Amino acid sequence: MLLYEHPLSSYAQKVKIALREKGLAFEVETPQALGSGKAAGTFAAASPRNEVPVLIDGDARIFDSTIILEYLEDKHPTPPLLPRDPLARANARMIEEVCDTLYEAINWGLSEIRWFKRAEGAQADAMKAVAARQTAELQAWLEDKLGDREWFNGAAFGWADISVAPYVNRSFHYGMDTPPGSPLANWLARVRERPSAAATFREFEAAAEFMVDAAQRVASGAIRREYRDHRLEWMMKSGGVQIVLDGIAKNTIRFTWPLG
Numbered sequence: 001m002l003l004y005e006h007p008l009s010s011y012a013q014k015v016k017i018a019l020r021e022k023g024l025a026f027e028v029e030t031p032q033a034l035g036s037g038k039a040a041g042t043f044a045a046a047s048p049r050n051e052v053p054v055l056i057d058g059d060a061r062i063f064d065s066t067i068i069l070e071y072l073e074d075k076h077p078t079p080p081l082l083p084r085d086p087l088a089r090a091n092a093r094m095i096e097e098v099c100d101t102l103y104e105a106i107n108w109g110l111s112e113i114r115w116f117k118r119a120e121g122a123q124a125d126a127m128k129a130v131a132a133r134q135t136a137e138l139q140a141w142l143e144d145k146l147g148d149r150e151w152f153n154g155a156a157f158g159w160a161d162i163s164v165a166p167y168v169n170r171s172f173h174y175g176m177d178t179p180p181g182s183p184l185a186n187w188l189a190r191v192r193e194r195p196s197a198a199a200t201f202r203e204f205e206a207a208a209e210f211m212v213d214a215a216q217r218v219a220s221g222a223i224r225r226e227y228r229d230h231r232l233e234w235m236m237k238s239g240g241v242q243i244v245l246d247g248i249a250k251n252t253i254r255f256t257w258p259l260g
Helices: 009-022 041-046 064-075 087-112 121-147 161-175 185-192 195-208 214-220 229-237 241-250
Strands: 002-004 027-029 054-057 060-063
Touching: 009 064, 009 087, 009 161, 009 185, 009 195, 041 054, 041 060, 041 195, 054 064, 060 064, 064 087, 064 161, 064 214, 087 121, 087 229, 121 161, 121 185, 161 185, 185 195, 229 241
Parallel strands: 002 027
Antiparallel strands: 002 054, 054 060
């Protein structure tokens, strides 16, 4: 199997943790021109939105992290990632939905400010403060879902935990963590002990070190960041309206396929 990915992508991280949990051999490749909307070749043919992750498995060409997880669960059911109980399965999927949309949008917005310098000075400080409040609210929601259990998925680590891990780990990387000894901090410590997550998070940290020139790459036109659905909403509601307008004017942002 070949996984088109980028180590910073939380969606790709989900898939890598799942593949490693299932003990499946796979190779990874970061598509050339990823982030520009001008990628080509097998990756672009499989992913019309030019988004990672994409899984190539024989004749299978599958995009979207959730669909990839479903494919892996169907084709390689052992060890299972989804719990057997229907309600527990629904809870895992609801947790995934919140993290893939609302939580991802906050982390993505922070990367636009921290790495790509879309906002600086007072505007950046104000938007980071908004993100911190939103993150705290989502983390409280997650702690309520976790309760006194060891894992979000129930009795064993699984789908729900895989769906939360990249987002909470990224928040902690940004300094938006919960207090030591809190349920979420303790849960993340347990996750980080798992080889599947530890390897994935090391790849994330290594890639983050190369983001020092991210703002210059945007300014040069090498990268046109994709402002889509929940990400665009986050910008509009969190103080970034002018960022969107400036990005359109300077052609440093893009929207998803089809462009019409």
